[in-house]
Amino acid sequence: MNAPVIILIRPQLGENIGAVARAMSNFGLSSLRIVAPRDGWPNEAAEAMAAHAAPIIHAARIFETLPEALADIQVAYATTARPREVEKPVLAPSEAVAEMGNAKSALLFGPERTGLTNEDLGWCHSIITIPTAENASLNIAQSAVVVLYEWWKLSSRAQSRDLKDPSSTAQDNGATMQDYAHFFDQLEAKLDAGHFFKVPEKKPGMWLNVKNMFLRARHTDQELRTLHGIVRALSEK
């Protein structure tokens, strides 16, 4: 199994960043990316809380936007307690880790107060929702503990049996998010030029739905090149 990358989106408290790093270390993960940390970077509170996981903090990569952080990722999972009216599969933690397989995957955690925006969710293939009691409120560190623990349970079992998880559905040759980003840039420009979005106020919602539709299909990189070609061919006549 390929270890997922952890991406924290606009995290607010350094303590939570450190606690996530600690959970990562405890469950065998090392690759941390942070998008637009509120208090800048480096962050002393994050290092202090990380304790034995400080090397993960030191090696963390910082990005300005989520698409940049996702560039080389094939499958992205967002952990959120509140699935909006977005057409995405909703998975339990154990289901999500079971389908990661050998794809290059990322686990996304949103900012403490506000959670992930629809724009953030637009970049994700699936939503992970942790089963809880009513009125629960897991902070990002607690959510990370649960999801990474499920990953560790599965991957250590897979290692000890020396076999690929048979239920994995993710593909090794899946298109990366950078491939998708290029495709979406091209598509959006063509759609704008063709006056596809007739009512400007409705464009954001419509465009999210279009992107979701493509992301959901989980194309291989070859398929995405074919889609590029189709868009080009259609728009050139």
Added chain:
Amino acid sequence: MNAPVIILIRPQLGENIGAVARAMSNFGLSSLRIVAPRDGWPNEAAEAMAAHAAPIIHAARIFETLPEALADIQVAYATTARPREVEKPVLAPSEAVAEMGNAKSALLFGPERTGLTNEDLGWCHSIITIPTAENASLNIAQSAVVVLYEWWKLSSRAQSRDLKDPSSTAQDNGATMQDYAHFFDQLEAKLDAGHFFKVPEKKPGMWLNVKNMFLRARHTDQELRTLHGIVRALSEK
């Protein structure tokens, strides 16, 4: 399924007590007991960290010793990363919650720095060890999140199917820890009187082993009364 009681033994940081309460609330538990909290009680840091779980903090019961906190408990599980040379079953979190069934059970978490003593472990039937990467260091709040999450997964499944978990091995009529404490008090006095412990320095270890041997059998309350009778009968002649 009967919800387990959470027992924190000599916790040091109020923040950790609050974080455990929060995990309890998120995963449907409410009964918190605390043995000899380092910073006394009430504890402002615990309340602040608990947030929506403050009612659990306010309802927490404080005890001076672990046997007092365990008085009405039938089966006790200690969560520790470092099983010592103690003859106890070692379970994964999912295994431990599966055997709780309708017994009155308790989940024990030790102090942050030093962990549980052999004396503490002597009161437990089984040890729960969370699978982790090497050199892991889960704090008590993280450990609680994992174990309580497993409990919630199982109990919400059991509720939705409206059936008792079939793999449960714990008994409703199991002796409580208070029953055991009385029995041990009687037994120890008789053994002392009979010069059973020939070398005083070896008594603590020997006595732990004797207690473990009895606890492991998980007697019913009726069986424990029978044992009482046996000890009395043997020592009276």
